[in-house]
Amino acid sequence: MDVVLFDRALMGSSLAIHILFVVLGLTLPLVIFFSEIAYVRTKNKQYIVLARRLATAFILFFAIGTASGTIVALELLFLWPEFMALVSQVAILPLVAESFVFFIEAIFLSIYIYFRPKLRHPYSGAATILIVAIAGLLTAAFITSINAFMNTPVGFNIPAYLQSGTITGVNPLAVFSSPSTRLEIIHVIFTSYLAGSLMLLAYFAYSTMRSRDPVARSYYRKAVTITFWIAAVAVPFVVLTGSLSITQLYLQQPEKYAAIEMNLVSQSHAPEVIGGIYTGNTLKDYVLIPNMQSILLFGSANGTVPGLNQYPKSTWPPLFIHLLFDTVVFIGFALGFFLLLVVLLMVFRKAPLQNKLVLWLLVLCGFAAVIALESGWIMDEVGRQPWIIYNVMPVVSAANLSPGILPAGIAILSFYVIVCPLSLLLLKHYFNKRPLSAELRSGK
Amino acid sequence: MNYLYIQNYAILASFLFFFLLEVGIALIALFDFKSYSEKLKGYLLALWEIDSTFAIFYIVNLEATYPKALTLIGTVYAVPLLAAGFFLIARNAFLAYSELSHMPKDEKGFLTLYSGSTLIIAFIVIMTLSSGVTGAGVNAHTSALEILPMFAQPFGIIMFIAAVLLALSATALCFDIRRMRNASLLFLLLSIVLALLGSYMYTSILANAQHDLYAVVAAAIMVSIIYASALKLSGYVKYFVVPFFMALIVLFGMLQYPYLLGGSATYTGLMTGTAAGLELVLFTTAGTIMLALSMAILFYLLRKR
Numbered sequence: 040m041d042v043v044l045f046d047r048a049l050m051g052s053s054l055a056i057h058i059l060f061v062v063l064g065l066t067l068p069l070v071i072f073f074s075e076i077a078y079v080r081t082k083n084k085q086y087i088v089l090a091r092r093l094a095t096a097f098i099l100f101f102a103i104g105t106a107s108g109t110i111v112a113l114e115l116l117f118l119w120p121e122f123m124a125l126v127s128q129v130a131i132l133p134l135v136a137e138s139f140v141f142f143i144e145a146i147f148l149s150i151y152i153y154f155r156p157k158l159r160h161p162y163s164g165a166a167t168i169l170i171v172a173i174a175g176l177l178t179a180a181f182i183t184s185i186n187a188f189m190n191t192p193v194g195f196n197i198p199a200y201l202q203s204g205t206i207t208g209v210n211p212l213a214v215f216s217s218p219s220t221r222l223e224i225i226h227v228i229f230t231s232y233l234a235g236s237l238m239l240l241a242y243f244a245y246s247t248m249r250s251r252d253p254v255a256r257s258y259y260r261k262a263v264t265i266t267f268w269i270a271a272v273a274v275p276f277v278v279l280t281g282s283l284s285i286t287q288l289y290l291q292q293p294e295k296y297a298a299i300e301m302n303l304v305s306q307s308h309a310p311e312v313i314g315g316i317y318t319g320n321t322l323k324d325y326v327l328i329p330n331m332q333s334i335l336l337f338g339s340a341n342g343t344v345p346g347l348n349q350y351p352k353s354t355w356p357p358l359f360i361h362l363l364f365d366t367v368v369f370i371g372f373a374l375g376f377f378l379l380l381v382v383l384l385m386v387f388r389k390a391p392l393q394n395k396l397v398l399w400l401l402v403l404c405g406f407a408a409v410i411a412l413e414s415g416w417i418m419d420e421v422g423r424q425p426w427i428i429y430n431v432m433p434v435v436s437a438a439n440l441s442p443g444i445l446p447a448g449i450a451i452l453s454f455y456v457i458v459c460p461l462s463l464l465l466l467k468h469y470f471n472k473r474p475l476s477a478e479l480r481s482g483k
Numbered sequence: 484m485n486y487l488y489i490q491n492y493a494i495l496a497s498f499l500f501f502f503l504l505e506v507g508i509a510l511i512a513l514f515d516f517k518s519y520s521e522k523l524k525g526y527l528l529a530l531w532e533i534d535s536t537f538a539i540f541y542i543v544n545l546e547a548t549y550p551k552a553l554t555l556i557g558t559v560y561a562v563p564l565l566a567a568g569f570f571l572i573a574r575n576a577f578l579a580y581s582e583l584s585h586m587p588k589d590e591k592g593f594l595t596l597y598s599g600s601t602l603i604i605a606f607i608v609i610m611t612l613s614s615g616v617t618g619a620g621v622n623a624h625t626s627a628l629e630i631l632p633m634f635a636q637p638f639g640i641i642m643f644i645a646a647v648l649l650a651l652s653a654t655a656l657c658f659d660i661r662r663m664r665n666a667s668l669l670f671l672l673l674s675i676v677l678a679l680l681g682s683y684m685y686t687s688i689l690a691n692a693q694h695d696l697y698a699v700v701a702a703a704i705m706v707s708i709i710y711a712s713a714l715k716l717s718g719y720v721k722y723f724v725v726p727f728f729m730a731l732i733v734l735f736g737m738l739q740y741p742y743l744l745g746g747s748a749t750y751t752g753l754m755t756g757t758a759a760g761l762e763l764v765l766f767t768t769a770g771t772i773m774l775a776l777s778m779a780i781l782f783y784l785l786r787k788r
Contacts, residue, residue: 095583098528102579105535106572112542113568120557127550132766135547138540139770145532146777153529154784211762439557443628447565454569458576469583 042445043438046118049448050111051420055413056455057111059238060104062412065179065228066235066269067097068172071151073265075165085258088478089265090164092470094152099466101148103458108141110451117444122427122437128206129195130188130214137181144174176228183227186419187220191291192428200431222287226280229273234412236269237374241405244398254479263392263401270404271378278375281367289336292429293345295422298356299364300332301325305346309333313365317358356424363418370411374404488750490767491548498537500653503646505534506605507654509598510647515662516591522658529781531578538571547763552743552753558626560611563633567607574600609646613639617685618747641681648674 071090078086116123126134147170155164188194194213195206214220243266247259288296296302301312303322309332315325330340347355377400384391391397423429427437508527512519546553574597581593613636614620620633633639652670655663741749 098582099579102575103572105532105539106575109535109539109542109571110568112539113564116542116546116553117557117561117565120554123546123557124550124553127546127553131543131547131550132762134543135763135766136770138536138543139774141539142533142536142770142774143777145536146781149529149532150781150784153525439561441558441561441626444561444565447562447569450569451565451572454572458572462576462579465580465583 042440042442043435045445045448046438047434049444049452050114050118051417052452052455053107053111053114054416054420056459057104057107058412058416059409060100060107061179062231062235063100063238064097064104065172065175065231066239066266067093067100068148068168068175069232069269070236070239070262070265071097071168072165072172073269074261075162075168077261077265079161079165083261085254085261085479088475089258089262090168091155092475092478094155094168095469096466097148098152099462101145103462105145107455118439119427119437120439122432125206125428125432126185126188129192129209129211130185132211133181133184133214137178140174140177140181144171144178147171147174179228179231180224183224184214184217184220186227187217187223188214189428190223190419190423191217191219192431193217197431218291219287222280222283225276226284229276229280230412230415233270233273233277233374234408236266236273237401237404237408239405240266240270241402241408244401244405248395248398252476255475258475258479260392263398267378267381267392267401270374271382274375274378278371281371286336289345292423294347294350294354295356297345297347297350298358299360299418299422300344301358301361302332302344302346304348305343307333307343308340309336309342309344311335312361315361317361354425356422360418360422363414363421367411367415367418370407370414374407374411377404486764487548487754490764491544494537494541494544494767498534498541501530501534501537502605502608503650504654504657505530506601506647507650507652508658509601510651511654511660511663512594513598516594518660518662519594522660523654526658526785527578528582529785531575533778533781535575544763544767549750549753552748555626555748555753559621559628560614562628562630563607563611567604567611570600570603570607574604605646605650606643609643610634610636610639613642615743618743621747624747638681638685641677641684645674645677645681648677 071093074086074090074093077083078090147167151164151167151171155167158164158167160166193216194210196208199205199207240263243259243262247256247263250256250259285296285299288299297305300309301315301317301322302309303317308330310327310329311331312322313326313328315322317323332344333340333342336342336344381391381397425433425435427434505527508519508523508530511523549556577593577597577600581590581597584590584593610633614633617636617638619636619639620629620631622628648670651663652667652674654660655667655670660667741751743750743753
């Protein structure tokens with residue numbers, strides 16, 4: 040197997056798994072926070088049971104997430120040593136800041152888990168988990184700023200580096216304000232909240248339908264309501280920042296833009312291409328919406344969109360990312376409309392969250408959110424190919440070409456395959472041994 | 484001595500100290516489950532969290548401090564450290580599973596697996612650090628690593644045994660395990676003797692060994708004396724233990740300065756430029772203050788419990 044391809048596959052698989060823990064790690068403290076607040080306000084013990092059970096799940100996700108995060112940090116070093124050598128000299132400060140914030144997240148999570156029952160002030164539980172939530176959010180922001188640097192590199196003399204390979208004119212703070220940093224951070228955070236809350240919502244919606252005990256059903260409904268509102272608040276931000284990101288892509292990474300829109304040629308009155316497979320220099324199986332792309336991008340059909348024909352074929356990203364883009368857009372809008380519909384039904388007092396069809400659709404939303412999350416991430420990363428740092432460092436130059444990493448990498452991948460299902464199985468076993476009904480009755 | 488080197492080594496010493504305690508707890512959980520259940524169980528998760536995050540903190544600081552070493556480290560030590568990563572996932576998963584277990588038998592089983600994984604990680608980490616000092620198994624010119632010579636190096640093996648003894652001693656003291664109180668002094672002394680023996684054997688490749696060995700001997704004697712007197716002040720022992728064990732780790736680290744890989748490379752040659760260095764120190768200082776405050780709250784609460 041090609042070693043560069045293996046490096047990419049290993050890094051990609053590790054991140055694909057790590058991302059799931061990250062979104063849950065970001066969302067769970069938020070759900071626990073709202074449960075804590077609801078408990079203080081209503082004194083309904085179901086909320087505190089919800090907070091405690093979610094905190095138990097959070098420990099497990101945090102443990103595996105910490106390990107997978109360390110693996111990702113090691114893989115960055117071992118699979119892409121040249122890339123890290125550059126990042127370390129130019130853009131390391133977000134990683135340094137992230138390590139501290141992560142520390143604070145871990146410490147306050149410990150405090151919440153161990154000392155929650157002993158904290159006397161009614162809001163101290165909420166305050167502690169809020170610190171965890173904020174630290175998690177900052178962690179995501181700092182890591183995303185590294186990704187933004189990869190898309191729009193700043194902070195050093197790039198022409199001099201391309202000419203001589205030496206790094207000069209370093210401004211280590213510039214990484215916090217690269218052209219794509221702000222928008223990318225906001226998009227990633229709201230996407231994570233949306234995906235995380237929908238994953239949890241799917242579980243709670245399913246449990247509501249399965250539950251025969253009215254007390255347990257009332258408990259699950261509360262969980263459905265909290266996670267639903269997090270998703271409903273996040274979705275407009277996701278759609279808005281997603282749309283703005285496309286415009287930004289057109290300005291900053293036109294090849295990537297052309298690839299995700301499947302623009303083979305630069306043209307005005309550009310149609311929106313839906314579907315399509317590019318084989319043998321031709322595009323097959325697609326639908327066109329005339330003028331739509333130019334209108335969406337420029338507000339007028341006369342606007343000229345960039346096409347792949349403007350760039351050498353060696354710098355084209357793999358064109359399957361167009362299908363991923365279609366998937367993300369379709370799921371994003373479908374989720375947006377569905378959640379909006381549910382909110383409207385709530386406004387007209389129809390209690391949609393008790394409707395079985397709505398609950399089933401919410402379960403479906405959980406799966407759709409995972410597909411959209413992973414597709415969006417793959418689209419962003421693969422769309423930057425052949426660059427690891429756009430227009431600065433090709434993936435091939437950054438990679439570790441030693442075949443010695445193959446066995447260790449395969450071992451890590453195979454272990455993930457065992458650990459993830461085993462963790463969920465054990466969590467299920469744990470909750471089976473501590474039946475919800477008993478906890479709800481005792482309130483402890 | 485370069486301030487970035489000191490900062491990076493202080494972080495490594497802190498990580499190694501906390502990791503040492505975790506290794507000690509893992510060993511006690513393996514061989515003296517009763518003491519573990521009575522004294523250590525309540526602390527393990529908090530310590531593990533601090534330790535895991537310190538590992539990430541150290542990796543990031545290493546990347547920031549020695550960017551020019553990354554290609555070398557990334558190529559040479561990829562296999563052993565990715566293997567350590569494999570056991571890291573195992574260790575975290577097994578610890579979480581043991582926390583979720585209801586049956587004492589399951590808990591003990593998962594904890595045994597956690598302890599085994601932790602010891603393997605400790606072995607890989609110490610052998611890698613030792614190889615970084617001696618250059619055992621490393622061909623710096625071709626960036627190649629021979630696994631067997633790296634793991635069979637006497638210096639690393641002696642240091643591993645010394646670290647295990649030090650771990651037991653530090654854990655017994657920090658967590659006041661009375662059953663191990665007298666043995667802990669023996670463990671500490673043996674650990675110091677072994678570490679000195681290892682350093683003496685490799686005097687030729689430890690750049691400053693002749694000079695700094697005296698400092699290490701002085702520190703070791705000082706630690707032993709204070710340790711022995713502190714034994715009589717049982718409640719306060721732990722307050723002496725932390726800084727002295729860290730000082731001991733730092734002193735052994737200083738032995739190799741300014742060379743790495745048995746003299747093939749130097750610390751300063753692999754270091755970041757001063758432009759990024761200043762910001763790095765400022766960020767690290769600000770972060771350390773926040774960290775110290777958070778840890779103070781955690782340990783205050785743990786102590787009250």
